[in-house]
Amino acid sequence: xxxxxxxFAALFYVATVVLLAFTAYKIWGYAKTxxxxxxxxxxxxxxxxxxxxxxxxxxxxxxxxxxxxxxxWLFGWMFHFGLLLVLLRHLRYFxxxxxxxxxxxxxxxxxxxxxxxxxxxxxxxxxxxxxxxxYISAPSDHLMLLLLIxxxxxxxxxxxxxxxxxxxxxxxxxxxxxxxxSPMPNDLVLIVHLSLVILLMIIFPFSKLLHAPGxxxxxxxxxxxxxxxxRHVADWANRxxxx
Amino acid sequence: MAAPEFxxxxxxxxxxxxxxxxxxxxxxxxxxxxADFQEKLGFPGELVDNWKExxxxxxxxxxxxYRSLQVFLDSCVKCGACTDKCHYYLGxxxxxxxxxxxxxxxxxxxxxxxxxxxxxxxxxxGAEDLTEEVxxxxxxxxxxxxxxxxxxxxxxxxxxxxxxSMAAREVMDAVGKGQKYCNExxxxxxxxxxxxxxxxxxxxxxxxGLEEDVEEETGVAVRFPLDVEGAEVLLITPSADFFAEPxxxxxxxxxxxxxxxxxxxxxxxYASEAANFGMFIGSYENMQKLAxxxxxxxxxxxxxxxVFGECGHAWRVAYSFLNTLAGPFDFLDPDYPVPQHVCEVTxxxxxxxxxxxxxxxxxDMVVTYHDSCNVARxxxxxxxxxxxxxxxxxxxxxxxxxxxxxxxxxxxxxxxxCGGGGGLLTDDLIELRVKGALxxxxxxxxxxxxxGVTHMAAICAICKSQFSKVFPYYDFDMDQIxxxxxxxxxxxxxxxxxxxxxxxxxxxxxxx
Numbered sequence: 001x002x003x004x005x006x007x008f009a010a011l012f013y014v015a016t017v018v019l020l021a022f023t024a025y026k027i028w029g030y031a032k033t034x035x036x037x038x039x040x041x042x043x044x045x046x047x048x049x050x051x052x053x054x055x056x057x058x059x060x061x062x063x064x065x066x067x068x069x070x071x072x073w074l075f076g077w078m079f080h081f082g083l084l085l086v087l088l089r090h091l092r093y094f095x096x097x098x099x100x101x102x103x104x105x106x107x108x109x110x111x112x113x114x115x116x117x118x119x120x121x122x123x124x125x126x127x128x129x130x131x132x133x134x135y136i137s138a139p140s141d142h143l144m145l146l147l148l149i150x151x152x153x154x155x156x157x158x159x160x161x162x163x164x165x166x167x168x169x170x171x172x173x174x175x176x177x178x179x180x181x182s183p184m185p186n187d188l189v190l191i192v193h194l195s196l197v198i199l200l201m202i203i204f205p206f207s208k209l210l211h212a213p214g215x216x217x218x219x220x221x222x223x224x225x226x227x228x229x230x231r232h233v234a235d236w237a238n239r240x241x242x243x
Numbered sequence: 244m245a246a247p248e249f250x251x252x253x254x255x256x257x258x259x260x261x262x263x264x265x266x267x268x269x270x271x272x273x274x275x276x277x278a279d280f281q282e283k284l285g286f287p288g289e290l291v292d293n294w295k296e297x298x299x300x301x302x303x304x305x306x307x308x309y310r311s312l313q314v315f316l317d318s319c320v321k322c323g324a325c326t327d328k329c330h331y332y333l334g335x336x337x338x339x340x341x342x343x344x345x346x347x348x349x350x351x352x353x354x355x356x357x358x359x360x361x362x363x364x365x366x367x368x369g370a371e372d373l374t375e376e377v378x379x380x381x382x383x384x385x386x387x388x389x390x391x392x393x394x395x396x397x398x399x400x401x402x403x404x405x406x407x408s409m410a411a412r413e414v415m416d417a418v419g420k421g422q423k424y425c426n427e428x429x430x431x432x433x434x435x436x437x438x439x440x441x442x443x444x445x446x447x448x449x450x451x452g453l454e455e456d457v458e459e460e461t462g463v464a465v466r467f468p469l470d471v472e473g474a475e476v477l478l479i480t481p482s483a484d485f486f487a488e489p490x491x492x493x494x495x496x497x498x499x500x501x502x503x504x505x506x507x508x509x510x511x512x513y514a515s516e517a518a519n520f521g522m523f524i525g526s527y528e529n530m531q532k533l534a535x536x537x538x539x540x541x542x543x544x545x546x547x548x549x550v551f552g553e554c555g556h557a558w559r560v561a562y563s564f565l566n567t568l569a570g571p572f573d574f575l576d577p578d579y580p581v582p583q584h585v586c587e588v589t590x591x592x593x594x595x596x597x598x599x600x601x602x603x604x605x606x607d608m609v610v611t612y613h614d615s616c617n618v619a620r621x622x623x624x625x626x627x628x629x630x631x632x633x634x635x636x637x638x639x640x641x642x643x644x645x646x647x648x649x650x651x652x653x654x655x656x657x658x659x660x661c662g663g664g665g666g667l668l669t670d671d672l673i674e675l676r677v678k679g680a681l682x683x684x685x686x687x688x689x690x691x692x693x694x695g696v697t698h699m700a701a702i703c704a705i706c707k708s709q710f711s712k713v714f715p716y717y718d719f720d721m722d723q724i725x726x727x728x729x730x731x732x733x734x735x736x737x738x739x740x741x742x743x744x745x746x747x748x749x750x751x752x753x754x755x
Contacts, residue, residue, distance in 0.1 A: 026317070033310040036527065038563045039403065041395045042620055043628035043656065058399070068324040068397030076322065076399075126323065131263050133323035135338045136347065138369030140360075141321050206360045207368075211400055214318030219311045220401035225623055227563045228580045231570045236308055237527065 005172070005184045008194060012176055015201040022205030023213065030217040036234035044225035051224055058221060075122030079148075082116025085109045086155070093166075093173050113156045120149050140207065147196060147203075154193035164190045249674040251716045252334055252681045254688050258652070260327045261336040268337040271675045272383045273667070276421035283430045284529060287419035294418040295373050299356045301417045302349075305410045306357065312410050315402040316353050319343060325394040325402075330659045331387050334678035339384045342394035342404040348380055349411050382420060385411040387675055389667055390523065390556070391616035391660035408665070409525030416524055424669040429520045429529055436536060437482035437516035443470075446512055449485050457495055463737040465495075465502045467510070470544065474509035476501065477541050479561070479582070480552025481517045481704035489726045490707055493553050496728025497585050499735045503599065504592050508550070514540035517557035518704065522564075523666030530560065534568040547576040550583045553726060555615035555703030556664060558584060562622035584624050586702060589731060590634045593641050599736040602644050608698045609645040610730065611690050612636060613683065613710075614658035615703035629655075635702055635727055642734035647694040653686035661701075663709030676709060677716045684717045691719075700727045 045051045057063040062080075065073045089109025092098045124145045127133050158164045165185040175182040184190075203209065216222065278288030291297055306313040325342040327333070332340040339345060347369065354361030354370035361370030371377060390405035415421060431440040441449075450467035457465045468474060478501075484494040501508045514536040521530030541549055549572070551561045561582045566572065572581040580587075592598050612635060624630040632655045640646050653659055662679030690696040701707050701724060710724035 030310060030314055033307060033313050035310040036308065037567060039311060039406070039621070041392060041401055041403065041656075042623055042631065044623075046626075046628060058401075062399055064397055064401065065322070065324055065399040068328065068399075069322075072322050072324055123322075127321075130323065132260075132326035132338070132341060133321070135263055136321050136323060136326065136341065136343050138321070139366065140364075140368045143367075206358065208318070208320045211318040211320050214314045215400045217310060217314045218318070218401040219314075220395050220403050225628065227566055228582075231566045233567055237531075237567070 001181060002183055002186070004186055004191070005181060008172075008184050008191075008198075009176055009181055011195075011198050015198045019201040019204055023210075026205055026210055027213050027217075030213065034234035034236060035219040035223070036237045038223055038225070038227040038232050039219050040223040040225050041220040042225055044223065046225050048224055051222055055216070055222060058215065071122070072126060075119045075126065077119070078115045079119030079123060082112040082114075082119060085112035086116055086152075093170050094177065096170070096174060110159055113152055113159065117149060117152045117156065120145055120152065124149070144203075144207070144209075147200060151193060151196045151200065154189050154196070157189050158193065162189060249677070251677055254681070254685050254717065258333070258682060258685055261333065263338045264336040265338055268331075268335045268340065268387060268675065268678075269380070269383055271387060271672060272379075273386050273669055273671050274423040275382075276423045276426040280423070280426045280430050281416070281419060281421050283433070284416070284421075284426055284526070286416045286421055286426075290419045294378070294420075297418050298373060298378075298414050299352075301414045302353055302410075303357055305413060306353070309406065309410070311403065311406045315346070315400075315406060316350050318400045319346065319350070319402055322399065324397050324399060325404075328394050328397050329388075329404075330391070330393070330662060330682045331389075331675065331679045334662070334681035335387075335675070337387075339380070340387055342398075342402075345384055345388055346402070346404055346407045348377070348384055349407050352377060378415075378418075378420070381411050381415060385415070386422060386667060386672065387679075389616070389660045389662070389664035389679070391664055392620040393616065393657070393660065396620060396656050405665070409522070411525075412523070412666075413525035416526065421524070422666065424671070425520045425523050425666040429524070429533070432516050432520070432533055432536070436511075436513050437485075438518055438520070439482045439486070441482060441485060441515065443512035446485060446510075446515060450510070453491070453495065453498075457498070461737050462739045463502070465498050465737070467494075467498055468508060469510050470512055471507075471509035472544050474507045474544060474546055476506055476508035476548045476550050477514075477537075477544055477546040478508050478510055478550050478552060478585070479514060479517045479537055479540075479557075480510070480585075481554040481557060482515060483704040483708060484552055485515075487708065488711070489722070489724060489729055490553075490704055492729035492732055493707075493726030494728075496726065496730075496732035496735070497552060499732050499737060500585075500589050500592065500598065500728070503735060503737065504597050506588075509544060509546070511540035511544060513543070517551050517554045517561070519557060519560040520666060522556060522560050530564070531568045534560065534565055537565070538569040538572070541572075542574065548579045548583060549575065549581055550585050550588055552585050553702035553704065553728060555617040555705060557704075558615075558702075559617040559621040584634075585728065586634050586638060587624050589728070590625070590638050593638065599738070600642055600731075600734045601736050602642050602734050604733045605643040605730055606645070608643065608725075608730075609647060609694060609696045610639060610643050610698050610700055610725075611647050611649050611687065611696045612639055612654075612727075613649075613661070613699050613701045613706060614654050615701060615706050616658055616660040616664055618702060619656055619658045632656075635700075638727060639700060639730060642730045647690050647696055649686040649690050653682065659683045659686065661703070661706040661709040662713065664703075664705050668705050668708055673712075677713050680709065680713045680717070684713075684719075687719070688717075698723050698725050700725050700730060702727045 395403035
């Protein structure tokens with residue numbers, strides 16, 4: 001087995017474990033931490049179903065962001081929706097036979113890379129050009145964009161310019177999933193692409209990328225506005241009361 | 244007081260997002276609470292020696308107690324959507340008044356001590372040690388947040404800077420660096436029952452005086468009952484309603500409404516304060532202790548309903564938290580929500596035709612309405628979302644012939660804070676208050692110029708006090724701010740002979 005394959009197989013396992021374990025740990029933390037008071041940003045839905053609608057709007061069309069900044073919304077939405085299509089397209093490397101809807105998505109997913117990159121470029125331009133956004137940016141905020149852009153560019157290079165040995169790559173990935181390893185193609189662009197993806201997976205649970213699970217737990221968005229109808233008491237507040 | 248050494252911002256024709264001017268408000272900070280006031284609330288009297296350890300530990304405790312805090316600290320992606328949304332940023336240009344930058348004062352310390360990335364790579368992720376300078380910054384800038392929640396409307400993750408400010412103030416109290424204004428007031432309520440420290444005899448005297456004034460003016464004996472057992476309604480209202488203009492005219496309005504509707508009501512000398520400053524300092528314990536006075540008063544007086552007067556943050560605590568803090572209220576009449584806003588009561592009575600109103604009595608005014616931040620974004624009225632916008636407007640339109648709304652970006656869920664909310668309504672912060680009022684002043688100027696608006700109505704004691712104070716800085720008159728129930732009071736047609744026991748069924752006579 002080539003060294004390259006061993007190294008990347010090991011890295012992928014480590015990255016996957018880190019991503020899943022630490023993200024799960026954070027989610028568990030959010031879930032077990034009480035929200036002792038009703039703090040939905042009002043006007044808020046008065047029913048559970050209404051809250052589901054509110055969350056769906058936040059997640060699919062970024063409703064609040066749309067209210068606040070049209071440019072950030074546009075670039076942010078282009079990036080996220082592009083990324084979604086690109087990720088779904090990548091399912092073809094994890095499934096055999098490839099699901100029909102993934103096949104259908106291929107052309108969209110391929111060109112979505114440009115939408116994603118354009119969105120990222122726009123977001124980065126804002127971060128550099130708008131004095132307010134520049135002020136609040138830490139080095140990691142710039143590097144995160146750089147990382148995502150590098151992943152996108154190397155991916156697009158392989159799709160549109162210099163194809164990698166996609167058959168071997170798929171064999172490598174399928175092998176990883178069943179612990180029956182095949183060699184990984186020795187291709188510089190691919191190595192860079194996968195290295196950066198592994199880095200992203202490892203960073204995820206320790207960075208602002210936690211906004212992805214976090215948004216589901218935001219009390220200002222996910223609480224039902226019914227404090228008068230239904231008494232809401234957290235555990236620690238209950239203990240305070242009985243002491 | 245010495246004359247303020249600052250310039251009142253200029254009102255532009257339309258809102259302008261200012262360029263950053265770093266540090267221009269770093270000098271703005273309220274007086275620190277004295278030891279005896281701190282200790283009364285269970286906080287250390289002065290900065291403790293090991294304050295860093297205490298602060299860091301307290302931060303950990305709070306992120307374990309409040310999901311909001313933990314999620315908000317982790318989730319911010321620094322997208323910048325909130326950066327131009329805070330009235331204090333718009334009015335001061337100080338970048339640390341951008342919501343995200345204000346949060347970052349807290350977040351950078353949280354990252355340094357409570358996250359892996361901040362422990363390993365502080366520079367990279369913008370984490371910072373907790374130092375005296377950082378604590379000073381906290382004290383300055385977490386007292387430049389009025390907890391108005393405007394940023395939370397526009398944040399894609401609903402991050403509410405108010406939650407961070409409350410946590411930061413709680414940490415500062417825990418290390419012995421509390422704010423004088425809030426902590427003194429909370430102490431007064433714990434002992435006397437209201438923010439003013441107005442004891443029962445003084446309160447009784449004030450109310451008696453009001454009865455005389457109203458009878459003299461209207462010829463009708465409208466009562467202002469205090470500590471009356473067995474009344475139907477316990478009215479909890481901000482203590483400003485007992486003495487200051489225009490608040491007191493609002494109180495007269497409530498009394499006239501109850502009088503004409505034939506609802507028996509009472510104030511309580513034990514719970515003579517609607518405002519709950521425990522929220523401002525993020526202290527659940529203090530907030531609960533204050534809320535329990537209201538429960539106790541309701542039980543002692545044997546009332547059937549609790550109604551809150553015009554007060555913004557108070558209505559947030561009442562509407563959103565009271566049931567949690569001091570419930571369940573199963574001993575009250577289940578036909579009414581607990582608590583009710585006085586606007587809900589008045590609105591309901593208008594709908595039922597139980598009030599005789601003559602809106603022409605307000606014809607000397609063209610009125611606009613200031614949505615108080617905490618009513619707008621942290622509570623509700625009525626049974627539908629957005630009732631907190633519709634109900635006050637419908638009341639005004641019923642009692643007033645000339646009503647105009649301010650521009651859409653400055654009202655309803657996008658409303659700007661008056662500039663004095665969240666425990667900042669103190670003279671040691673006057674520069675901040677004047678500058679923070681800028682966006683509201685712009686919106687008001689807009690309708691004054693275009694529609695001849697003469698008065699702005701509000702339903703919050705803080706808003707009313709704040710506008711009375713800052714209007715003159717912007718060339719408005721201080722009496723251009725009115726209580727919503729002052730308008731009701733003007734329009735309500737009382738019938739002589741209806742004394743004490745009003746019965747309205749037959750009282751539909753048209754006013755002249």
